[in-house]
Amino acid sequence: MKGRLALGPVLSRVVVIALVFLTAACASHGKDFQRPDQTSLILEQTTKAEVIARFGQPKRRTAGDVNGWVSDKDNRPAGFRSATVEGDIERLTYSFFKSGPVGIVDYSRRLSVGFWNDKLVFYEFSSSFPQDTTAFDENRAASFVRGKTTRDEAIGLLGRPGGEGVYPAVAKPGTRMISYLYFYVEALIGAKVIFKHLDLLFDSSDRLLEIYMSAQGT
Secondary structure: OEEEOOOOOOHHHHHHHHHHHHOOOOEEEOOOOOOOOOOOOOOOOOOHHHHHHHHOOOOEEEEOOOHHHOOOHHHOOHHHOOOEEEOOEEEEEEEEEEEOOOOOEEEEEEEEEEEEOOEEEEEEEEEOOHHHOOOOOHHHHHHOOOOOOEHHHHHHHHOOOOEEEEOOOOOOOOOEEEEEEEEEEEOOOOOEEEEEEEEEEEOOOOEEEEEEEEEEEO
């Protein structure tokens, strides 16, 4: 099977889901799960069976060409775009939402994992729950310098990333991406929705190659 592995959620779909949950009172949706530790998702090693054993059956499984899930793929630097490859591609998605009465924050967790020939090549986790929030200060990325900033330096400033990706989730073998994703909904009159997404691409010596950031708030 030939396909292209998608990298991130479609923003419009996420916002629609958020607005639906704004109308719910004291309800939860989906099966709860915890943020993956650093040993449970290992790129190019972890298999689908191991992920399912750890997190249970996913909310959604998508096989083949899932390129259409990336709403902003044409705006990304070329290095971030997933490669077209032969073989089996599958993506598993987990999500959990907890809604409170109007005026209370609606919390959510989401985990997306992508496999090529049954080996993990991409994952991305986001949470607005206080105990494992993926909130980050995107302004710190302004100090990053292509060709100079290292992966460790970026993580030191931004904190532990919520996601990672390697070829073919990124365009070229030998490059590696780390991702930060935060989605927050406050169920007040007028609704406050914050979406922040930052991807950093590094070469084989862990030097920064490219930066991609998308942010939106209402």
